[in-house]
Amino acid sequence: MRTTIDAQSPRTLLLTPGPLTTSDTTRAALGRDWGSRDDDFVALTARLRSRLSALAGASASHETVLLAGSGTFAVEAALQSLVPRDGRVLLLVNGAYGRRMAEMLSRLGRDHLVREWDEDQPVDPAQVDAMLAADPTIGDVAIVHCETTSGLLNPLEAVASVVRRHRRRLLVDAMSSFGVLPVEAGRLGLAAVMASSNKGLEGVPGIGFVIAESAHLATCAGNATSLSLDLHAQAAGFRANGQWRFTPPVQVAAALDAALDQLDAEGGVAARGLRCARLHAMLVDGMAALGFETYLPQSLQAPIIVTFRDPGPPFDFAALYAALQADGIVLYPGKLTRAPSFRIGCIGAIDETDMRRALDAIARCLRR
Numbered sequence: 079m080r081t082t083i084d085a086q087s088p089r090t091l092l093l094t095p096g097p098l099t100t101s102d103t104t105r106a107a108l109g110r111d112w113g114s115r116d117d118d119f120v121a122l123t124a125r126l127r128s129r130l131s132a133l134a135g136a137s138a139s140h141e142t143v144l145l146a147g148s149g150t151f152a153v154e155a156a157l158q159s160l161v162p163r164d165g166r167v168l169l170l171v172n173g174a175y176g177r178r179m180a181e182m183l184s185r186l187g188r189d190h191l192v193r194e195w196d197e198d199q200p201v202d203p204a205q206v207d208a209m210l211a212a213d214p215t216i217g218d219v220a221i222v223h224c225e226t227t228s229g230l231l232n233p234l235e236a237v238a239s240v241v242r243r244h245r246r247r248l249l250v251d252a253m254s255s256f257g258v259l260p261v262e263a264g265r266l267g268l269a270a271v272m273a274s275s276n277k278g279l280e281g282v283p284g285i286g287f288v289i290a291e292s293a294h295l296a297t298c299a300g301n302a303t304s305l306s307l308d309l310h311a312q313a314a315g316f317r318a319n320g321q322w323r324f325t326p327p328v329q330v331a332a333a334l335d336a337a338l339d340q341l342d343a344e345g346g347v348a349a350r351g352l353r354c355a356r357l358h359a360m361l362v363d364g365m366a367a368l369g370f371e372t373y374l375p376q377s378l379q380a381p382i383i384v385t386f387r388d389p390g391p392p393f394d395f396a397a398l399y400a401a402l403q404a405d406g407i408v409l410y411p412g413k414l415t416r417a418p419s420f421r422i423g424c425i426g427a428i429d430e431t432d433m434r435r436a437l438d439a440i441a442r443c444l445r446r
């Protein structure tokens with residue numbers, strides 16, 4: 079059976095927060111079976127782990143722990159594995175992904191406190207400084223780098239410097255930014271970076287990973303309450319025999335390796351960040367010409383996903399969504415708690431021609 083979107087002609091554009099558009103080369107890498115214990119798959123796993131650590135500038139200090147699952151699995155694994163059972167976590171929240179971490183810690187029964195900002199306000203490092211100074215029992219701090227809810231970029235470097243000065247650990251959900259913006263786990267001394275195969279890295283969905291500081295990870299035996307999300311045990315498995323503890327998503331891993339080849343060929347994270355910035359400018363300008371305002375000022379906006387205000391009737395996002403979907407272009411509804419909005423992404427294996435096609439399709443739909 080065919081879905082409404084024909085995957086090949088024209089190419090499906092996923093202008094969403096993920097999964098994202100992938101290249102033909104990446105999808106072609108899915109077309110082979112691998113035995114999970116075969117030498118070549120063990121080598122592929124080792125290569126992926128070292129390539130991802132290297133992308134975070136953390137080859138010497140960190141190790142990458144791969145998990146089968148979406149990005150949320152990696153975040154939940156990091157929180158339960160890297161935070162001691164009697165630890166206390168400060169969550170810096172300005173959107174849905176920060177709130178999701180609070181829900182995880184509640185379910186895990188781990189002590190935490192939440193400092194929340196409005197969805198159009200960045201985390202304020204000075205307030206983090208004051209909170210850490212006031213409460214020495216906070217051992218870990220968690221932040222979302224790009225809050226994909228709005229597209230806001232939090233000041234990672236400044237927050238990392240505050241957390242380092244107080245000698246606490248910083249866990250960073252870099253799900254939508256990793257591969258597009260620098261996330262320098264080594265230089266910033268991050269305890270952990272959580273990301274996944276299918277966002278800025280442009281792989282297919284199915285792998286979440288945590289780039290964890292090795293010295294801390296070594297102390298984390300027994301923290302996790304879940305068997306399958308135990309990063310310490312997963313890392314020990316990789317170290318022992320190079321294998322995943324449970325069935326690896328073998329084709330997904332091969333596609334991620336191919337996607338990383340393409341990232342290298344593009345010129346690495348800096349070059350990819352520039353491409354996304356060009357697409358972002360094109361998107362914001364093109365939508366402005368059609369009368370749409372961004373929710374955030376450009377100074378707070380990451381070149382990853384843009385939230386546009388819903389101008390209200392006669393504009394009807396559901397109608398736009400359906401019309402574009404019929405053209406093979408997928409947008410995303412808003413996720414803000416207050417302002418009515420919708421989102422258009424500028425990450426994934428897309429170029430200017432694709433963004434032009436999307437803007438033209440939106441303009442056509444508005445004329446109708």
Ligand SMILES: *Cc1c(COP(=O)(O)O)cnc(C)c1O
Nearest residue numbers: 148149150175224226251253254
């Ligand atoms: C996408 C995303 C997640 C969740 O990833 P899933 O793959 O949907 O589980 C978490 N945090 C951020 C910032 C994201 O953008």
